[in-house]
Amino acid sequence: MPIITLTTDFGEKDHFAGAVKGAIYSEMEDAKIVDISHSVSPFHLHEAAYIIQNAYKSFPSGTIHVIGVDSELNPENKHIAVLMDGHYFVCADNGIISMLTSEIRPEKIVEINIHDRVTSNFPVLDVFVKVAGHIARGGTLDVIGKNITEIKELTGIRPxxxxxxxxxxxxxxxxxxxxxxxxxxxxxxxxxxxxxxxxxxxxxxxxxxxxxxxxxxxxxxxxxxxxxxxxxxxxxxxxxxxxxxxxxxxxxxxxxxxxxxxxxxxxxxxxxxxxxx
The missing domain is CATH 2.40.30.90 (Bacterial fluorinating enzyme like)
Structure with a gap:
């Protein structure tokens, strides 16, 4: 069973991080969950990008990284799943992943399209966990999304x-x-x-x-x-x-x-x- 990591701005006070872990275990009782950080400053995309860029390399190939920062679905903030450098990333298309793609070319990017099957205002819990579970069980990205080639760039990355x-x-x-x-x-x-x-x-x-x-x-x-x-x-x-x-x-x-x-x-x-x- 692949490792699933969590990087969020949920903090430690509220129930959000615990609820996400519970949902993962409900999907897969034998899941391996690692908290990278739940202390990203609220909606701070550069912080999240820096943390995940420098943490993911220490995990084995095939690890699934769920990033819960600025993840609410709206017309300008789609959800994506990315296969890159042998790792999977599940997050919003808000620029976070562009810090990684500035150095490494993604092998595959899909825009997640399972929202018609999931009703939620907590997408990390209900959407990202479903996607992570699908990948962990050996599912392909094509089943949960449509291929795209462009993602949002995070401004201020490059000097x-x-x-x-x-x-x-x-x-x-x-x-x-x-x-x-x-x-x-x-x-x-x-x-x-x-x-x-x-x-x-x-x-x-x-x-x-x-x-x-x-x-x-x-x-x-x-x-x-x-x-x-x-x-x-x-x-x-x-x-x-x-x-x-x-x-x-x-x-x-x-x-x-x-x-x-x-x-x-x-x-x-x-x-x-x-x-x-």
């Missing part, structure tokens, strides 16, 4: 390159639980544009001219522990997903502060990389 390849203009797409700020600038793009040149990263009034690979790179371990002043060290680094991240070493919003609070950065704020001509 802009300008000034004759001297500047990358990116934006904040995610702030993690530690308050670290993740941009949409990838290591691949940085290396392609930078070609080994010196650079300065600008984020509001803050500048960085070095990118690390570990959070602890901010600490000089040659100094004795009582002289390191570990907490509160700021740094730029390539995170585990190879996105440019601005961070505070051992950050805490209650003590040393976080990158988001200390740098004054929020979702969609600009992060610039300027290369030496």
């Amino acid at each position: 802009a390159v300008s000034n004759k390849d001297s500047t990358i203009s990116g934006t904040v797409i995610y702030i993690d639980n530690y308050g670290n700020v993740i941009s949409n600038i990838t290591k691949k793009l940085f290396e392609e544009v930078g070609r080994g040149r010196d650079f300065v990263i600008n984020a509001r009034r803050h500048e960085f001219n070095k990118i690390h690979t570990h959070y602890s790179d901010a600490i000089n371990f040659d100094n004795s522990p009582d002289k390191r002043e570990e907490d509160g060290k700021r740094l730029a680094l390539w995170n585990s997903s190879n996105y440019l991240e601005l961070a505070i070493y051992k950050s805490s919003s209650k003590t040393v502060g976080s990158a988001a609070s200390l740098f004054g950065l929020d979702y969609r704020d600009t992060i610039m990389v300027n290369f030496t001509p």
Whole structure:
């Protein structure tokens, strides 16, 4: 039985996540369910896209990923099922999947058309679970939808390159639980544009001219522990997903502060990389 993952903005207080799991077990008593996250900010498509992009690769091929963010069916928000990179994704056609398709070509996309058989104002529970169950039992996508080739693009995914390849203009797409700020600038793009040149990263009034690979790179371990002043060290680094991240070493919003609070950065704020001509 394939694994079914859940990524939603339901939170933990309400009954929604539990009800969806119950519906899955009602469909398949031997189902394997994994919660990726139920703490996506409400209707925050970039957050959901970033989380699912970086989580799905750790699951085995054939896993079914149900994404319950901004999933209400309406004329501008259809439901889709996608086979891509050996995984299945069931979600609304609201741009979330475009963060994945910007790098990987889908093998198949269908617009789900079983709504005439399901009456619901809770589509994750009644529609997405039915689709996930169908796939888990070995069903094909053609049975539950019609083939389509285009899906909605999520704006703000791709940074802009300008000034004759001297500047990358990116934006904040995610702030993690530690308050670290993740941009949409990838290591691949940085290396392609930078070609080994010196650079300065600008984020509001803050500048960085070095990118690390570990959070602890901010600490000089040659100094004795009582002289390191570990907490509160700021740094730029390539995170585990190879996105440019601005961070505070051992950050805490209650003590040393976080990158988001200390740098004054929020979702969609600009992060610039300027290369030496």
